Amino acid sequence: MSELKPGVTAPDFCLKDQDDKTVKLSDFIGRKLLLYFYPRAETPGCVMQACSIRNAFQELSASGVAAVGISPDAGNAQKKFAGRYNLPFQLLADEDHQVAEAYGVWGESSILFIKYTGIIRSSFLIDEKGKIIQAWYKVKPLDTVPNALAVLKQF
Numbered sequence: 084m085s086e087l088k089p090g091v092t093a094p095d096f097c098l099k100d101q102d103d104k105t106v107k108l109s110d111f112i113g114r115k116l117l118l119y120f121y122p123r124a125e126t127p128g129c130v131m132q133a134c135s136i137r138n139a140f141q142e143l144s145a146s147g148v149a150a151v152g153i154s155p156d157a158g159n160a161q162k163k164f165a166g167r168y169n170l171p172f173q174l175l176a177d178e179d180h181q182v183a184e185a186y187g188v189w190g191e192s193s194i195l196f197i198k199y200t201g202i203i204r205s206s207f208l209i210d211e212k213g214k215i216i217q218a219w220y221k222v223k224p225l226d227t228v229p230n231a232l233a234v235l236k237q238f
Contacts, residue, residue, distance in 0.1 A: 086187045087218045093118070093209045094185035098153065098175040101161035106151070106175055108213060115148040115216070117231050119206040120188045124156045124164035124174075128204065132224035133170055139228045140171050146235050153177050154202060188220070208234055 087093070097107045108116075119136070121129040136143075136150050143150055150172040154161070161174040175182075180202075183189035188205040191198055206227045208216040217234050219226070 096182040100173040101165045116209040117150045121154045122202040128224040
């Protein structure tokens with residue numbers, strides 16, 4: 084797994100969201116993007132993370148930042164997740180985990196000493212030109228928003 088560093092161009096992506104709309108990284112050129120990867124919809128950590136982003140959505144938007152979540156869940160699972168928790172941002176389906184691999188977030192992880200291969204919860208702040216401002220690998224669910232807001236204060 085190769086981690087992305089600040090200043091590098093973010094890997095491009097083209098995925099379907101929870102409403103079956105195609106979403107590309109280039110759709111966000113001209114504004115900052117908080118892109119986060121989560122292991123699986125409806126799990127406790129993923130709910131906490133998504134709801135914390137939902138709760139900060141107006142503050143992020145006021146700072147010119149869009150938010151997008153990516154997981155290997157299918158679009159219908161993403162739609163159910165977004166609806167259940169009233170998420171105002173796009174959730175993208177990376178079922179073949181190619182985008183996760185490009186961002187270096189697909190690999191071995193563990194829960195309660197059980198190892199598995201999947202998403203390593205991570206988040207990225209991307210600038211208006213598509214470059215990585217900051218990357219957080221193995222981020223805690225409730226640290227995604229505070230990490231991003233702390234960096235945004237520098238701008």
